[in-house]
Ligand SMILES: [Ca+2]
Ligand SMILES: [Ca+2]
């Protein structure tokens with residue numbers, strides 16, 4: 019491992035036992051950090067494990083991306099043949115315990131922990147939208163609250179509340195905490211937070227195509243990651259909303275909100291919660307017509323990195339990134355977004371009760387498992 023020290027925001031690599039070092043012109047060659055680094059033995063690059071811990075190698079291949087079965091949404095159509103190169107992906111969502119290590123190591127403050135910048139926000143709104151009172155621009159996030167009874171399911175504002183003081187550490191509001199939630203997926207993280215974590219971990223977010231390929235677990239054209247039936251006999255395969263959304267949660271699958279990672283069965287690739295529990299941020303911009311555009315341009319189906327910008331007719335001023343996998347709020351009759359093809363756009367600055375992420379790594383940056391025994 020190479021120790022990375024930053025002087026004047028320019029990284030300096032100081033690797034013990036290696037002649038080559040890359041220094042910036044403004045860094046003192048014998049600064050205290052360099053001296054301290056030399057005093058402690060540090061691992062060399064060769065000691066990096068061949069298999070990244072907690073990740074699964076997904077050999078690349080071709081697959082049918084999207085879904086045209088009854089109930090599949092327009093944004094999943096048409097099915098396109100897509101090829102992805104091999105990659106690594108986290109076997110489970112990033113947990114609160116893992117995210118805590120990141121914030122403790124870096125002092126990183128998430129989007130929800132910073133005041134809202136009205137100048138940024140207003141770019142995503144129709145011109146002339148009045149500024150909300152300052153009290154609402156304090157740090158906060160979007161918290162799910164069940165309604166008292168049945169509501170119009172088109173009125174999402176009925177169950178999402180902008181909550182001052184909500185953040186990954188206070189997922190349901192300022193008086194909540196992470197007691198007992200260490201192994202639950204981190205939530206209330208923005209796309210920017212997910213990217214920051216991934217960079218710190220030496221990883222990246224998966225592309226939408228990689229994510230869906232991985233979620234399918236080697237099965238072709240199935241409705242779910244495990245087959246075509248929602249339940250396997252009496253067994254729940256995913257943490258979703260059971261009962262009547264959004265007011266009556268019967269918790270038949272054992273969980274009202276998030277569940278600890280690895281609670282529900284892994285898919286064919288050994289990946290957990292690719293459906294349900296929490297949505298996962300992907301690296302792509304979200305367009306409602308991504309599939310239609312790919313169909314017209316087969317060259318865009320080789321390792322797709324997503325469109326150049328986002329587009330959703332419902333929110334023309336808003337930029338959106340792809341989220342995949344659905345969550346504990348998805349209902350079998352309502353959105354069924356725990357299907358691998360399901361996709362949604364979410365503004366990158368928006369953390370919510372049901373959005374988390376997992377990371378990926380490219381083939382080129384890490385040896386494959388087969389290299390381990392060489
Ligand atoms: Ca549930
Ligand atoms: Ca999920």
Ligand SMILES: [Cu+2]
Pocket residue numbers: 344345347348349353354355
């Ligand atoms: Cu849903």
